[in-house]
Amino acid sequence: MTSPGQAKSPPARWLEYVGALTIQFWTVIRQLRHVFPFVGKPRRWRTTVQQMYAIGASALPMAGTMSFFTGMILALQSAAELRRFGAMELVVNLVAVAFTRELGPLITAIAVSGRSASAISAEIGTMVVTEEVDALRVMGLDPVEFTFAPKYLAALITIPCLTVLSTLSGIFAGYLFLAFSIDMSFRVYVQRAAEAVQLRDVGLTLVKSLAFASIIVQVGCLEGLRAHGGPQGVGHSTTVAVVKATFLIILVDLIATGIFYAMGWSAVE
Amino acid sequence: MTANAGERVICIRNVSVSYGSRHVLKDIDLDIYRGEILVLLGGSGSGKTTLLKQVLGLLKPDTGTIRINGVDITTCPESELAAIRRHVGVAFQEAALFNSLSVEENVALPLHELTHLADSTISLMVWMKLKAVGLADAAKLFPPQLSGGMRKRAAVARAIALDPAILVLDEPAAGLDPIAAAQIDELVLFLKRAFHMTVLIVSHELVSALHIADRLAMLYQGRLIVVGTREQFLANAHPQVRKFLDRTPDPISRGIAEDFINSYLRAG
Numbered sequence: 019m020t021s022p023g024q025a026k027s028p029p030a031r032w033l034e035y036v037g038a039l040t041i042q043f044w045t046v047i048r049q050l051r052h053v054f055p056f057v058g059k060p061r062r063w064r065t066t067v068q069q070m071y072a073i074g075a076s077a078l079p080m081a082g083t084m085s086f087f088t089g090m091i092l093a094l095q096s097a098a099e100l101r102r103f104g105a106m107e108l109v110v111n112l113v114a115v116a117f118t119r120e121l122g123p124l125i126t127a128i129a130v131s132g133r134s135a136s137a138i139s140a141e142i143g144t145m146v147v148t149e150e151v152d153a154l155r156v157m158g159l160d161p162v163e164f165t166f167a168p169k170y171l172a173a174l175i176t177i178p179c180l181t182v183l184s185t186l187s188g189i190f191a192g193y194l195f196l197a198f199s200i201d202m203s204f205r206v207y208v209q210r211a212a213e214a215v216q217l218r219d220v221g222l223t224l225v226k227s228l229a230f231a232s233i234i235v236q237v238g239c240l241e242g243l244r245a246h247g248g249p250q251g252v253g254h255s256t257t258v259a260v261v262k263a264t265f266l267i268i269l270v271d272l273i274a275t276g277i278f279y280a281m282g283w284s285a286v287e
Numbered sequence: 288m289t290a291n292a293g294e295r296v297i298c299i300r301n302v303s304v305s306y307g308s309r310h311v312l313k314d315i316d317l318d319i320y321r322g323e324i325l326v327l328l329g330g331s332g333s334g335k336t337t338l339l340k341q342v343l344g345l346l347k348p349d350t351g352t353i354r355i356n357g358v359d360i361t362t363c364p365e366s367e368l369a370a371i372r373r374h375v376g377v378a379f380q381e382a383a384l385f386n387s388l389s390v391e392e393n394v395a396l397p398l399h400e401l402t403h404l405a406d407s408t409i410s411l412m413v414w415m416k417l418k419a420v421g422l423a424d425a426a427k428l429f430p431p432q433l434s435g436g437m438r439k440r441a442a443v444a445r446a447i448a449l450d451p452a453i454l455v456l457d458e459p460a461a462g463l464d465p466i467a468a469a470q471i472d473e474l475v476l477f478l479k480r481a482f483h484m485t486v487l488i489v490s491h492e493l494v495s496a497l498h499i500a501d502r503l504a505m506l507y508q509g510r511l512i513v514v515g516t517r518e519q520f521l522a523n524a525h526p527q528v529r530k531f532l533d534r535t536p537d538p539i540s541r542g543i544a545e546d547f548i549n550s551y552l553r554a555g
Binding site: 153 | 383
């Protein structure tokens with residue numbers, strides 16, 4: 019096999035990679051209709067539900083716990099500073115806004131990236147090196163429709179849900195801290211948190227989480243497809259998938275946050 | 288021989304493939320006739336697998352044409368290729384069974400995906416195919432629970448699920464003990480007799496090839512050096528064919544071995 023990226027400079031390699039990712043993205047989008055319930059093929063929807071469990075539901079304990087711990091850390095760190103100004107109750111605003119806008123989607127995406135980008139690339143990589151992908155193609159079945167599309171739809175459905183739950187978990191950690199330190203009641207906490215968070219923040223967060231879901235599945239699939247050279251190649255592609263997915267998630271987050279800031283969507287009204 | 292003057296099912300003309308400056312296949316011309324078993328022999332790196340992938344439409348040649356049932360698969364649109372692939376069953380070297388599906392689900396997969404048959408009909412067809420390859424008792428097992436020989440037979444069962452006119456087997460006997468390999472040979476002969484399939488086998492197992500082939504072809508360094516019946520093959524005087532038949536190593540590898548032994552002796 020020829021490897022087109024071999025003699026190119028790093029920027030050219032990244033450009034080629036983003037190009038390959040975009041082409042694959044459109045190919046998967048075009049096959050997505052076969053996967054939907056009712057209008058698509060029932061067997062694909064069944065696979066999608068299995069994938070929703072694997073990518074989404076089974077990641078909930080980990081993503082939730084990570085957000086909970088981060089929420090607690092954020093509350094502890096900010097309280098140490100805010101206590102000096104006698105503004106402990108502002109911890110509510112800080113935790114609620116930071117989680118809704120940023121930490122909820124980011125921590126969820128990193129948790130899912132570690133679990134699923136690796137799992138997806140390992141699965142597809144194994145299929146490539148054991149000729150299962152070739153077997154699908156010679157049977158007249160499209161590997162994109164058969165394996166990629168159900169994973170993508172599953173991620174598009176579950177990762178935003180996971181993001182909401184893990185954000186709530188982080189905000190709840192903030193409440194626990196304030197309940198024990200300044201005896202704040204749950205009702206007051208919820209009221210203040212709801213005042214601090216705007217509906218627009220929630221909307222933008224969900225858009226971000228859809229972008230992160232796309233990165234995780236598409237990078238996982240592409241790295242899997244590029245696996246070659248037996249089990250060692252699959253192991254390598256798995257590592258690369260997690261590294262590239264996590265890097266791209268943070269990069270896209272930066273770009274998105276920059277755009278939101280420039281558009282004035284980050285300002286508190 | 289069976290059908291030398293018969294209808295051409297696969298027709299390969301002037302096919303050349305190169306990766307960079309390395310020529311993998313050079314001007315390949317090969318016809319495969321209806322109802323015959325053609326075994327494509329060749330050592331490692333001779334281009335066998337590349338030629339196979341061209342015939343299956345998984346790779347496109349740099350030049351040349353490959354016609355299956357009269358349709359040029361190197362230029363036809365994807366939809367036409369998919370239609371042709373329904374008449375071609377393939378068993379890959381590593382069996383390529385889906386590990387998450389049981390043996391019967393693996394065989395049922397193409398039937399569920401590509402036909403509108405009722406589930407009861409599909410189960411009956413799956414049972415018949417598994418019976419034909421002698422795996423009816425293993426239907427509920429998963430691929431990792433099978434032995435190497437059983438996996439290959441399961442792959443053949445999946446390959447014949449849609450009753451293809453053409454069966455392609457990649458190294459069916461590689462890595463099997465002689466008894467399991469002989470079972471595969473008998474299975475191929477049975478399929479040819481019972482279903483009148485055209486069979487293309489890629490192999491380097493000489494004994495099995497001479498046993499089952501109607502015609503043999505041999506690739507060496509990307510060129511077809513001989514195509515003919517068993518008698519023609521055995522009588523062929525090409526040095527590489529003689530080496531293959533007599534299991535003589537290439538001089539270079541013998542040279543390397545001698546160098547290694549000499550340096551080892553000197554060091555000792």
